[in-house]
Amino acid sequence: MRKILLFASGTGSNVENIIQYFKNHHDIIVVGVFTNNPHAKVLDKAKKHNVPTLIFNREELSEGFVLDKIIGIKPDLIVLAGFLWKMPEEIVAAYPNKIINIHPALLPKYGGKGMYGMKVHQTVLDNKEKETGITIHYVNEHYDEGEFIFQQKINIEDCASADEIANKIHELEHKHFPEIIEKLLTK
Template sequence: MLNMAVLLSGSGRTLDNFHERIQAGTLAGSIQVVVSNVASALGLDKARRYGYPAFVAADSEQTNAILAAYQIDIVCLAGYLKLYVPPPHLQRRVVNIHPSLIPLFCGAGFYGDRVHRAVRQRGCLVSGCTVHFADEAYDQGPIIVQKCVGLGLEDTVKEIAAKVFAAECEAFPEALNLVDEKGIDYFWERVHR
């Protein structure tokens, strides 16, 4: 079972998903702490209601000071809209979810509806999400799980976002369970970097 830190910037929908699956016994994890870079993030309120310690931290240094008080196996970026730089003992232990099939529509500036808008403008008939390990460059770490979704010719940005988020709700827990099963090094060693 993975001891998880969850970093978020917004509503906490991914935190909801984690919490529900942990309660159902389908996610091999335990949330130790939740940190947001946004003091008004709804996800912080949800974390407190669920009984998780919840904090605000402006940057990686403050975040790492908070995480130091907890036994953390993995840091989950759950809609966290800043580049997170972990302390040495957590390098290679940061997992992110991105709302496209990497290497498409990714990198600095590509997040949320910006991704879905670009997918729609390009006329893509498929999109999806990618769960990957995060490193010092946006969306470059080893891929753990990808899920594909079909798109309709007339799908709006909002409809694309809904389809991709439904896939994210399956992909992120699946990826964490795989990491728990296979170990972190497996994913870093399977790619040639």
Template sequence: MQKRIAVLVSGGGTNLQALIDAQSRGELKNGLLAAVVSSREGAFALERAAAAGIPGYVVARRSFPDNRSMTAALVSQLRALDIDLVVLAGFMHILTEEMVAAYPNAILNVHPALIPSFCGAGYYGLHVHEAALAYGVKVTGATVHFVNEEPDGGPIVLQKAVDIREGDTPEALQRRVMEEAEWVILPKAVSLFCEGRLSVDGRTVKVKNKD
């Protein structure tokens, strides 16, 4: 039985496009992109979904008084769609514990750094790459992790390193991390989940070999 995947978005949907492209290449094994849910109307990610024939939905943050009530509405929408895996792809809102309770070890997020570096509250978008460059690290990258109640604190599924180059700007580094890491490991992690090859033991995620 194919796993039904919902991708939560807020903006342009570049990571969503990486998943769409992977599905078109047959790389989301045993998985189906069943829904794209945006936190705002008019997000370009919804156009990407429509172009790929994926149903799009809006659960707008501004329609709710707080993150908790928005999270409850999201959970209700995802359950109505019979979703097995939730993927956060540029979703710019903190979900409350109701989401984790509804989908334990079934929510994946991609973060544009090698966790535990440059992660947690305040580290999103260009801020992550600005911080990496300001610190002077030689290597950065991306991490796919399961989501728990702590921002960027869930068990790590996959990581991929990206070298920092002399003269890098935050924008140039952001683009390279997306191309060389995020767009590679996010589809791979999604496929591993849908194939039933991931198991969580405390903070450690184990990847089973193919039968």
């Protein structure tokens, strides 16, 4: 049995999509959802699907508490699905090429500290890009700089708002993120 541990900070649409994708999978299971946000809607989604959760603060993340919890779970893959904090180097070092992230743009463009969610989509719109997309990548010690695993482009010339871009990106994320996770765990 392969185990996925999810990290998220917000509403958790990708988390719920991943949980549902693997719900009836015989070889892969979501074993937990960790969040830094005690008010995150992702907690409700995890509870709805009977997935255990952990809420932690910045100190617990940086001082080893979260790493100890991860070690106790022994995940095969750690998936950042809308997790906004940088992973500590100790966790990255303990799980080389076992932590992945999804970014709502075609990295290396529109990545780095502070570039997440609607900020990315608004910047893409403001720069009059004709296409954008998603990047799934390994996590290293820098924001959005890990080795790329997968990218998918989409035309956005018909989008008049950041919300319209976000909707197209969510469709890409929901289609491809679980498939890439499955490929990584079954190769």
